[in-house]
Amino acid sequence: MRSITIKDIARLSGVSVTTVSRALNNAPEISEETQERVLRVCREQGYRTNLLARSLISSRSHLLGLVLPELANPYHASLSLNIELCARELGYQIMLCCGRPEKGQMKSPFDLLLSQRVDGILMASTSDSAYALPQNGPGGVPCVVLGACAAESTTARTNTVSVDNFMGGYMAAEYLFRLGHRNTAYLGLRPGSSTHTLRNQGFLTAARTLGMAVEVVENPDPSSSIESGCRMARQLFRRPGFCQTAVFAASDAVALGVIQVADELGLAIPEQLSVLGFDNIEYAALPNIRLTTISQNTPLLARSAVRLLMELIESGEDAVYTRKLVTPSIIQRATCRPLSSEEAPPA
Amino acid sequence: MRSITIKDIARLSGVSVTTVSRALNNAPEISEETQERVLRVCREQGYRTNLLARSLISSRSHLLGLVLPELANPYHASLSLNIELCARELGYQIMLCCGRPEKGQMKSPFDLLLSQRVDGILMASTSDSAYALPQNGPGGVPCVVLGACAAESTTARTNTVSVDNFMGGYMAAEYLFRLGHRNTAYLGLRPGSSTHTLRNQGFLTAARTLGMAVEVVENPDPSSSIESGCRMARQLFRRPGFCQTAVFAASDAVALGVIQVADELGLAIPEQLSVLGFDNIEYAALPNIRLTTISQNTPLLARSAVRLLMELIESGEDAVYTRKLVTPSIIQRATCRPLSSEEAPPA
DNA sequence: CTGTTAGCGCCTTCAA
DNA sequence: TTGAAGGCGCTAACAG
Numbered sequence: 001m002r003s004i005t006i007k008d009i010a011r012l013s014g015v016s017v018t019t020v021s022r023a024l025n026n027a028p029e030i031s032e033e034t035q036e037r038v039l040r041v042c043r044e045q046g047y048r049t050n051l052l053a054r055s056l057i058s059s060r061s062h063l064l065g066l067v068l069p070e071l072a073n074p075y076h077a078s079l080s081l082n083i084e085l086c087a088r089e090l091g092y093q094i095m096l097c098c099g100r101p102e103k104g105q106m107k108s109p110f111d112l113l114l115s116q117r118v119d120g121i122l123m124a125s126t127s128d129s130a131y132a133l134p135q136n137g138p139g140g141v142p143c144v145v146l147g148a149c150a151a152e153s154t155t156a157r158t159n160t161v162s163v164d165n166f167m168g169g170y171m172a173a174e175y176l177f178r179l180g181h182r183n184t185a186y187l188g189l190r191p192g193s194s195t196h197t198l199r200n201q202g203f204l205t206a207a208r209t210l211g212m213a214v215e216v217v218e219n220p221d222p223s224s225s226i227e228s229g230c231r232m233a234r235q236l237f238r239r240p241g242f243c244q245t246a247v248f249a250a251s252d253a254v255a256l257g258v259i260q261v262a263d264e265l266g267l268a269i270p271e272q273l274s275v276l277g278f279d280n281i282e283y284a285a286l287p288n289i290r291l292t293t294i295s296q297n298t299p300l301l302a303r304s305a306v307r308l309l310m311e312l313i314e315s316g317e318d319a320v321y322t323r324k325l326v327t328p329s330i331i332q333r334a335t336c337r338p339l340s341s342e343e344a345p346p347a
Numbered sequence: 348m349r350s351i352t353i354k355d356i357a358r359l360s361g362v363s364v365t366t367v368s369r370a371l372n373n374a375p376e377i378s379e380e381t382q383e384r385v386l387r388v389c390r391e392q393g394y395r396t397n398l399l400a401r402s403l404i405s406s407r408s409h410l411l412g413l414v415l416p417e418l419a420n421p422y423h424a425s426l427s428l429n430i431e432l433c434a435r436e437l438g439y440q441i442m443l444c445c446g447r448p449e450k451g452q453m454k455s456p457f458d459l460l461l462s463q464r465v466d467g468i469l470m471a472s473t474s475d476s477a478y479a480l481p482q483n484g485p486g487g488v489p490c491v492v493l494g495a496c497a498a499e500s501t502t503a504r505t506n507t508v509s510v511d512n513f514m515g516g517y518m519a520a521e522y523l524f525r526l527g528h529r530n531t532a533y534l535g536l537r538p539g540s541s542t543h544t545l546r547n548q549g550f551l552t553a554a555r556t557l558g559m560a561v562e563v564v565e566n567p568d569p570s571s572s573i574e575s576g577c578r579m580a581r582q583l584f585r586r587p588g589f590c591q592t593a594v595f596a597a598s599d600a601v602a603l604g605v606i607q608v609a610d611e612l613g614l615a616i617p618e619q620l621s622v623l624g625f626d627n628i629e630y631a632a633l634p635n636i637r638l639t640t641i642s643q644n645t646p647l648l649a650r651s652a653v654r655l656l657m658e659l660i661e662s663g664e665d666a667v668y669t670r671k672l673v674t675p676s677i678i679q680r681a682t683c684r685p686l687s688s689e690e691a692p693p694a
Numbered sequence: 695c696t697g698t699t700a701g702c703g704c705c706t707t708c709a710a
Numbered sequence: 711t712t713g714a715a716g717g718c719g720c721t722a723a724c725a726g
Contacts (some may be wrong), residue, residue: 018706019711022711053704054705093442093444096441096443097441115395117399256634283630286630363696369721381695400719
């Protein structure tokens with residue numbers, strides 16, 4: 001069944017297509033009377049603008065590409081929804097495209113998106129350099145990377161929005177210090193990941209300033225998982241001189257591992273050990289977990305990214321690159337407790 | 348910067364636009380030599396087909412709308428990714444649109460999607476009748492609802508794909524029976540939800556056939572949450588004649604509540620009580636939960652939905668409505684255990 | 695095998 | 711205030 005076009009509306013209301021177009025777009029040069037009549041016919045006929053045609057002629061599709069990594073994790077789910085919400089409020093639609101660059105014969109997500117003539121691309125990266133960014137040549141569009149590592153973006157020509165990992169680490173140290181902890185451990189440093197390097201640096205910097213001891217445990221695995229958290233926790237707890245009263249885990253996944261091992265070993269949390277995570281994944285809020293953690297503030301992250309992309313699209317600027325850092329916040333739940341004055345001798 | 352069109356390519360390779368079009372579409376009526384030359388020029392110039400234009404003329408956008416409810420839950424995240432993956436393999440892109448029908452002045456997701464000329468719409472519903480479905484009038488497109496309730500779809504003209512909830516309940520009862528349980532409880536019946544009614548009916552039907560006792564606890568809350576699970580668990584455990592050896596929870600969320608309360612009351616799982624869930628949400632796999640549960644098989648659900656939608660699009664059929672039920676499967680983890688022969692007297 | 699012509703649905707000059 | 715004509719980038723007849 002052919003759908004109704006402005007031509008049909010024009011015929012039915014006895015005006016030209018130009019007039020219909022003007023009525024639909026609230027153009028100033030049209031009489032109210034005509035406009036009303038035309039719009040009424042549109043409503044009666046169930047007319048719907050063909051956005052493909054409009055985009056074609058205006059060379060603006062009001063489409064944003066969203067590239068996600070292949071794995072379904074709750075963090076990206078929340079990110080996507082927030083991005084879609086914000087984009088739609090600003091008059092844009094989201095075109096979804098999940099990772100898997102050039103696996104098999106499939107075209108890369110970017111090619112597809114660019115062919116669809118999206119006005120801009122949002123990319124949520126997990127691994128540090130998973131994709132070659134779309135070149136800003138002909139047909140290139142502005143691109144914003146979410147959660148990128150800061151180390152790279154000092155050299156790469158990329159627009160990025162990410163949580164301030166250094167600040168997060170810093171806040172974590174301050175928080176534990178304020179609770180009275182003087183002997184802490186940092187669990188899960190991965191030197192290969194700039195995200196984690198920054199978290200670690202922030203933590204160590206604050207600790208040094210405040211005079212708080214930190215035992216750093218490196219993560220041998222390529223990613224932060226519950227399992228690697230377990231391994232590191234065992235390693236730490238079994239050390240001869242184990243005396244830490246608080247653990248800062250590089251990610252909530254690691255923290256979950258710590259909690260599990262502590263449970264197995266009969267180490268009470270938070271009575272004998274305080275645990276602080278990073279990310280505020282959904283699991284962290286579960287009633288039998290209640291992990292105190294540093295939150296990434298996904299909604300704000302999403303909004304900032306969409307706003308930035310919008311600005312880039314509207315300005316057409318392609319020579320200046322922006323990096324935005326969103327300040328994290330502490331979500332206090334049940335895994336950290338203050339030390340009493342006897343327990344915490346002044347440093 | 349204007350992007351390159353077939354016109355440019357035609358000029359640069361000294362042929363007509365038609366020839367370029369043919370080269371790009373692998374048309375049979377073209378010499379290999381010409382095709383190669385044209386394609387080379389395309390590559391050199393970084394040509395990219397403008398899909399807007401192509402869709403406009405072919406009145407097929409190869410776009411699928413995906414409507415999700417507002418809340419970011421991991422179930423929908425996994426669904427989305429699987430849908431996108433499957434759609435892309437079949438040559439379709441996903442246009443995302445999250446719930447919120449007519450809140451404020453915003454257009455409904457369907458209007459937006461239809462204006463974008465999507466070829467079909469996938470809808471993941473949680474609440475039973477959240478949306479008015481897009482009418483199949485002019486400009487209407489085929490629509491498949493995921494996870495819809497079976498009760499409604501016997502009357503409504505809707506294509507649906509959902510897990511077979513009745514079968515899931517049935518399997519749950521069989522499983523517990525086979526482990527030796529004869530005294531069980533069903534936790535979380537919500538008479539208002541057809542999903543839950545079916546699960547309950549399946550469970551009761553099997554239990555009756557097998558001769559297994561079932562104590563049904565209703566959920567007074569409007570949704571299945573951990574909190575409501577806790578409430579119902581307390582209610583059950585405190586009953587005077589409490590003697591059940593196994594609990595089937597209407598959803599994993601409820602099961603999580605049961606586990607938590609059991610923990611508080613010092614009831615060992617699975618030693619003193621076996622717990623079986625439904626949904627296989629991500630939390631269920633956490634190392635310190637390890638919930639045995641009935642899995643919805645999201646990837647298969649997603650694939651089936653996309654396939655069905657594709658068929659509807661390609662056939663143009665709009666008079667016959669299809670309902671697909673995906674058989675769930677049991678994921679055995681650590682919360683159910685077999686009863687020894689002394690514990691389980693033959694019914 | 696190749697090119698010419700027309701048109702998908704819409705917007706934007708320009709003239710009336 | 712309205713209308714006619716041209717074109718966005720592409721494909722699909724129909725000739726040559």
